Amino acid sequence: MTTTWNKPLPSIAGETKPFWDSCRRGQLVIQYCEDCDEYQWYPRGICADCWGENVRWVQSSGRGTVWTYTVTQQNRTTGFAEMVPYVLALVELEEGVRMFTNIVECNPRDVHIGMAVEVTFQTATPQITIPYFKPAG
Amino acid sequence: MVDLRRAAAIVGIHEHVTRYSPDKSELQIQGESVINALNDAGLTKDDVDGLFTASSSIRNSGMNLADYLNLYPSYVDNTTVGGGSFEFHLSHALTAIAAGRINVAVITYSSLARSGGVSVGTGGVGRFGHPVLDPSPDSFEELYGLTTVGLYAMIARRHMHLYGTTSEQLAEVSVAMRHHASMNPEALFRDPITVEDVVNSRVISDPLHLMDCCVITDGGGAVVVASPEVARNCRHTPVWVLGAGEAIAHQGAGKRDLIYIAAHQSSPRAFEMAGVTHDDIDMAMVYDSFTITVVETLEDLGFCKKGEGGEFVSGGRLQVGGALPINTDGGGLSSNHPGMRGIFLLLEATRQLRHQFDGTGRQVPDCKIALAHGTGGALGSRHSGGTVILARD
Numbered sequence: 001m002t003t004t005w006n007k008p009l010p011s012i013a014g015e016t017k018p019f020w021d022s023c024r025r026g027q028l029v030i031q032y033c034e035d036c037d038e039y040q041w042y043p044r045g046i047c048a049d050c051w052g053e054n055v056r057w058v059q060s061s062g063r064g065t066v067w068t069y070t071v072t073q074q075n076r077t078t079g080f081a082e083m084v085p086y087v088l089a090l091v092e093l094e095e096g097v098r099m100f101t102n103i104v105e106c107n108p109r110d111v112h113i114g115m116a117v118e119v120t121f122q123t124a125t126p127q128i129t130i131p132y133f134k135p136a137g
Numbered sequence: 138m139v140d141l142r143r144a145a146a147i148v149g150i151h152e153h154v155t156r157y158s159p160d161k162s163e164l165q166i167q168g169e170s171v172i173n174a175l176n177d178a179g180l181t182k183d184d185v186d187g188l189f190t191a192s193s194s195i196r197n198s199g200m201n202l203a204d205y206l207n208l209y210p211s212y213v214d215n216t217t218v219g220g221g222s223f224e225f226h227l228s229h230a231l232t233a234i235a236a237g238r239i240n241v242a243v244i245t246y247s248s249l250a251r252s253g254g255v256s257v258g259t260g261g262v263g264r265f266g267h268p269v270l271d272p273s274p275d276s277f278e279e280l281y282g283l284t285t286v287g288l289y290a291m292i293a294r295r296h297m298h299l300y301g302t303t304s305e306q307l308a309e310v311s312v313a314m315r316h317h318a319s320m321n322p323e324a325l326f327r328d329p330i331t332v333e334d335v336v337n338s339r340v341i342s343d344p345l346h347l348m349d350c351c352v353i354t355d356g357g358g359a360v361v362v363a364s365p366e367v368a369r370n371c372r373h374t375p376v377w378v379l380g381a382g383e384a385i386a387h388q389g390a391g392k393r394d395l396i397y398i399a400a401h402q403s404s405p406r407a408f409e410m411a412g413v414t415h416d417d418i419d420m421a422m423v424y425d426s427f428t429i430t431v432v433e434t435l436e437d438l439g440f441c442k443k444g445e446g447g448e449f450v451s452g453g454r455l456q457v458g459g460a461l462p463i464n465t466d467g468g469g470l471s472s473n474h475p476g477m478r479g480i481f482l483l484l485e486a487t488r489q490l491r492h493q494f495d496g497t498g499r500q501v502p503d504c505k506i507a508l509a510h511g512t513g514g515a516l517g518s519r520h521s522g523g524t525v526i527l528a529r530d
Contacts, residue, residue: 007280008262008268009270009280010275010277010280011271011275012276013272015272016272016273038392040390040392041388041390042391043273043277044273048389068295068298069291069294070290070342070343071340071342071343072287072343073339073343074259074284074286075259075260075261075282075287076256076260076261077260077261077262077282079282080282083282088281088282088284088291088342090291090517096392097391098388098391098392099391100283100518101281113295130280
């Protein structure tokens with residue numbers, strides 16, 4: 001789809017590769033610890049809560065609410081400088097963890113705390129697909 | 138815990154007053170600051186056995202600074218946790234001196250953020266100085282256009298949502314800082330401003346306006362910390378360290394309520410160590426990267442309840458003569474902010490405790506105990522908090 005992605009791209013490590021592989025298939029996955037029954041975000045090779053090893057990947061509902069946000073008017077970074085104003089947000093997933101994202105496919109003025117949102121994906125490169133959130137349909 | 142009260146004292150200070158210094162290197166600014174701070178203390182190069190520094194631009198800052206100064210310190214610490222690094226350094230120097238490892242520590246910092254054209258608050262990924270993201274956490278954050286001001290703005294937005302805090306209340310912080318800056322001949326901006334000036338300045342990252350954000354300057358300084366035996370023979374009255382608390386706040390695996398900042402953890406540690414209460418604090422130096430930083434910090438330090446910070450900062454209460462004078466040098470919002478500002482909190486607290494401004498409107502009358510709290514990093518993702526409590530005899 002997109003031929004020239006001029007925003008930053010993620011680096012992928014072994015512990016985060018399943019996440020990026022899932023994004024390419026259009027699935028948002030997070031991690032769940034079998035030992036302490038906790039979800040965690042961002043993905044990592046250990047359970048951040050009990051430091052155990054029994055974390056497994058689970059599919060998120062992809063739905064959540066805006067925990068907080070800002071309408072960014074100034075950013076010097078190539079890719080974002082041309083995009084202002086854009087919405088930087090922390091979205092709380094239904095599973096209870098909060099992740100950074102942009103709220104897309106809406107007027108920045110319409111975004112508010114508590115707004116229901118759902119995941120959507122954009123293909124950055126043949127290897128990288130990035131999750132964003134849009135108003136829930 | 139071992140009683141560390143008065144186990145070390147600030148005995149020498151120097152602020153490199155430049156706000157724009159394209160012709161000096163960062164190491165030269167540090168060198169000049171260290172020399173002047175030692176002169177202020179009445180000590181010499183040979184007395185220094187501990188070296189403390191932080192930098193976001195000098196590689197291997199501890200080693201390179203020792204090399205530049207031709208010093209052979211027996212204790213080196215280049216803990217770098219953002220703008221609050223220097224409160225951590227003072228905390229560490231206290232412990233090292235109390236343990237008898239060293240007698241005289243120098244803490245120093247400098248930056249050419251302004252002459253170097255560094256977009257400290259709005260540089261996005263550029264603020265790292267390298268284009269490749271780490272696998273985590275960068276790769277789950279920087280894809281979305283984070284900026285430093287944006288990460289503070291998100292907490293300001295949440296604070297407004299939960300507690301009804303207004304832009305006008307945030308602006309009160311800027312107005313108070315500018316009032317203090319008007320009495321500081323070295324401050325970058327000295328002309329008085331109003332709440333309307335702040336809320337009518339352009340929005341950088343909603344709800345924060347240009348004048349909710351600190352200035353960007355060059356600058357630097359140094360602090361000399363010494364054992365009680367050394368301190369009693371220095372030129373100025375010692376400024377004793379009564380207590381110190383350190384903390385990191387982060388996303389807690391995606392579950393921490395970041396409306397509570399690191400000060401919430403570091404403040405009780407410092408007060409407990411010091412054995413004083415909030416009523417004992419005559420003035421405070423509170424890291425003011427943005428107006429929301431001050432509101433959040435005063436709440437989590439415990440000077441008011443969570444959610445009441447907007448009211449607490451209003452009506453001139455932060456000015457000398459008010460309920461809690463803060464940042465009597467004009468703060469980062471009006472005086473200076475060379476990338477990291479924590480060292481200047483220690484400098485102004487020391488000047489106040491020395492009663493250096495007696496007879497002027499800048500002096501907090503009969504100032505006996507001061508608190509400094511440095512915040513480094515970003516409220517909305519992860520940051521450090523270092524609280525220190527200082528006192529004169």
